[in-house]
Amino acid sequence: MTINRRIFLGTAAAATMAAPMVMGASHGRPRVVVIGGGAGGATAARYVAKDSKGEIDVTLVEPTRSYYTCFFSNLYIGGFRELSSIAHSYGTLASEYGINVVHDWAVGIDRDAKTVSLAGGDTLPYDRLILSPGIDFVxxxxxxxxxxxxxxxxxxxxxxxxxxxxxxxxxxxxxxxxxxxxxxxxxxxxxxxxxxxxxxxxxxxxxxxxxxxxxxxxxxxxxxxxxxxxxxxxxxxxxxxxxxxxxxxxxxxxxxxxxxxxxxxxxxxxxxxxxxxxAQKAGRICELAGITEGNWAPVVPQTMQSRMDENIHVLGDATNQGDMPKSGFSANSQAKVAAMAVRGALTDSRVFPAKFSNTCWSLIDTEDGVKVGATYEATDEKIAKVDGFISDTGEDEDLRRQTFEESLGWYAGITSDMFG
Amino acid sequence: MRHAVLILSVCAAITTAARAEEGARPIGDAERGETVFARKCASCHQVGPDARHRIGPHLNGIFGRKAASFPEFNYSRSIERARDDGLVWDLRRLDAYLENPKALVSGTRMNFAGLKNQRDRDDVLAYLRIFSDNPQNIPEAAPTARKMEVDLPEEVLSIEGDAAFGEYLSSECTTCHQVDGDNDGIPSITGWPEEDFVVAMHAYKQKLRPHPVMQMMAGRLSDEEIAALAAYFKGLE
Structure with a gap:
């Protein structure tokens, strides 16, 4: 990306204010806090920061410094990838996009005060909160x-x-x-x-x-x-x-x-x-925020806003949204819709109709890749499937190899879409 | 009596022939096709009993054959990819390819602007058909089933793309296609001339290009959305 002056200033401001507390840096800019630095959260933080060109102050809360993608972790088990090849850091999001990256656990959300409390003791105020905490176990x-x-x-x-x-x-x-x-x-x-x-x-x-x-x-x-x-x-x-x-x-x-x-x-x-x-349920912070119904957080399809709180958007595996599978690809797709809605609400930028898609590649054996995917649209009731496809049984080796190679291309694509 | 039977069967034969004639419109005029082939195609391709690979592969048995299927021939990566996705040379796809090779296969080495005249294409295909033993998908009995080409009216090609809208829409593309133009396993889509982008996307939308993910993604894009994406990606280095 090109770094324009506003982003540069934003980064400088964030850096100056970084110690001892990160959250004072906004100077009247609208504040977005993102919890969870995976396929949903990292993407949402990056798109809000990138597309608002410094007009929005973005803080990303993620406990780990090295993030290991769940996708392709099976390939590590099979011996097809090194563990280091699925590890990613947040350095580019901080240095190139001016995002305040905070390595801490979010332990509470006060929806009336619009603040997030962290295990380390800090409190982060927000105008919009994006929750992408993934799963916990039942x-x-x-x-x-x-x-x-x-x-x-x-x-x-x-x-x-x-x-x-x-x-x-x-x-x-x-x-x-x-x-x-x-x-x-x-x-x-x-x-x-x-x-x-x-x-x-x-x-x-x-x-x-x-x-x-x-x-x-x-x-x-x-x-x-x-x-x-x-x-x-x-x-x-x-x-x-x-x-x-x-x-x-x-x-x-x-x-x-x-x-x-x-x-x-x-x-x-x-x-x-x-x-x-x-069995799984939404990441615990959703429950603590009181935005779950059963095991998951229900959302409004057009914007990914929580059905319980319009100032909170929820992404990815934690949501109950309709037809999309819980996948990194889905979370990444939902993050872009949410990022657009958040920007529209906070800066009056243009808002376009939501579009969602998903594709999941799987590896069965060396160069034997298969895939399944679909496109989705927002209806009032849910995110509804429009069209889909799946690999056929009996496909020839060339196509399976190509599908596998495509999955490598996708991995490179989605991780640069998440981490910059 | 024997005589009468003979007459009857002759009548039956004539009727059958007439019916076949009525339903089966020939692809084109093979004789004229031979002269078009000699003028436009023969500098690179051979066809017929002694045909060998030249700059392009020989074209015997082309109908119903998988694209890029001679192991000894050095194809472009692009057409090999289309082959692996399932591109087979049936009449509809040969016609689209002859009209504009890059609409169907972006990186093809077939450096040919295309036969814009439908009659030329029909005639060349009728000529090539003679050298295919077992042609598939040639709808001689049902000419109405024939889809001609990437069917793009001038007004679709001339839509001015809204690059800001394209930037939003592009976020669906960049989950797989890298925005910096790197390509490993998935082709780069940055810096394309707008018209090539638009034509390629419509070829997916019309299911002329074979890839299932791209057919699905393009299938739900409107003409304006395709133009917006083309405008946005053209501006990326």
Whole structure:
């Protein structure tokens, strides 16, 4: 981007005021606080800052300094990516876009005072708040498992150290051992994610431990891209993967992390590595703000505003919005709509009709990529699907390789769209 | 009696032939097509019994063949991508390609402005058809099913794009296409001449270009939105 004078001044002002408290820097400019620096939050912060050309003061609150994308973290497990290649920092958002990046946890929201309180003790005032906190897990969703057990049975559903741990546990499996996955019920982050993960684990085991077995315990009758995954599993990993659906007890599962067992409909299985992906809900800050209904935060499709508070916009996995899947691509798409609405409200910039889209690529084996996608529009009731497509079974190798290469291009595209 | 039977079957044969004639409009005049081919195409392409690859690949069996499908021929990356997306040379796509090669395949090495005259294209295709053993998708029995080309009226091409609107719309594109023009796995879309951009997007919208994501994305863009995007991306280096 070109740095114009206003942004430069904005950055300088932010830098001058940075110590000891970040939030005094606005000088009468409207203030936007974004909570969560993932596909929704980072994109929203960048678009508000970029397109308002310094007219809006943007603060991004994100606890981690290195952000690991969930998308492509399965490829790390499969050995197709280095962990460092999915790590991103917020340096460019701060230096080139003048965003105040605060590495802290948001622990409370006062909707009347319009302030956010941080674990470190600071309070951030806002004119508009954008919440993109991702997911948390529903307590008690898998009997025997809670978050304190994530060291023995990782969820690896927030990328980073959990992903590393899961990979290390797979590598430590004995010859011919069993890898189990407890798959989540709908709705959850990244619908094809668990099944791409199984593909990547199978790829790794085929190379390193070919007599090992994979057991999926699944409460769902059907899953995303099912025909494509099942075709691919039969083709590449014949016999290695067994899935127990609800008809055979997949709904009735408990685990014992100390004993390393999974109990399916009363039958106890010994396992050597176990990936528990529990039922999910909106990131906890949504609940603390009092903008959830059930497990998720309902939003107005045209602007992504919370249905409970017009000064708060909610993005991505945390929302209940209609037909879009919970994915990084969806969050990125919603972020641009929200950024436009926020700018329109705070600076009278032009507002255009909302458009949404999503595409999810999955890797089944080396250069065997598939995809599913759709476009969406805002109706009064929900974000509604307009049109979609999915890869076909039986596609030739060239097309699958091209789809995989396209996913690499997409990764480069979306991460530069998020982090600048 | 034998005589009568013979007459009857002759009548039946004539009737059948007449019906076929009525439903089957030939693509064009192959004889005239041969002269157009000699003038416009033969400097790069050969067709016929002894045809070999020259600057362009030979054109025997072109109908129904997958694009860029001779492993020994050195194609552009662009047409290989279209091939992998499923581009097959049926009548409709050959016609679109002959009219404006870059509308269908942006980076094609076929350095040819296109045959703008529909009759020339019809005749050349009728000529090429002679050298395809097993032509597919040639709607000789249903000429009305034939879609001619990237069908863009002058008023669509002349819409002045609103670049500010295009900038907003572009945020959908930049999730995949990098705004700095880098391309790895997904082509660059920055700095294109506006008309090429507009024609390419309409070719996706009309499902002449094969990629499913792009058909879907372009499919819901209005003429104004396509023009706005073209205006915005043209300005990016």
């Amino acid at each position: 307590e008690g969703a898998v009997p025997g498992w809670d978050i304190s057990q994530q060291g023995r049975m990782p969820h690896a559903y927030k990328a980073g150290s959990q992903t590393e741990l899961l990979k290390a546990q797979i590598e430590a499996m004995p010859e011919g051992g069993v890898f189990a996955m407890v798959a989540p019920p709908n709705p959850y982050r990244c619908p094809p994610g668990p099944y791409e993960r199984v593909s990547m684990v199978a790829h790794k085991l085929r190379e390193e431990n070919p007599t090992a077995k994979i057991l999926i315990v699944d409460p769902k009758q059907n899953f995303s891209k099912q025909a494509l995954f099942e075709e691919g599993w039969a083709k590449h990993y014949g016999g290695m993967i067994e899935r127990i659906g609800p008809d055979f007890g997949g709904e009735n599962v408990s685990v014992d992390p100390m004993a390393m067992t999974v109990t399916i409909d009363g039958a106890v299985e010994n396992v050597d590595a176990c990936n528990v992906i529990p």
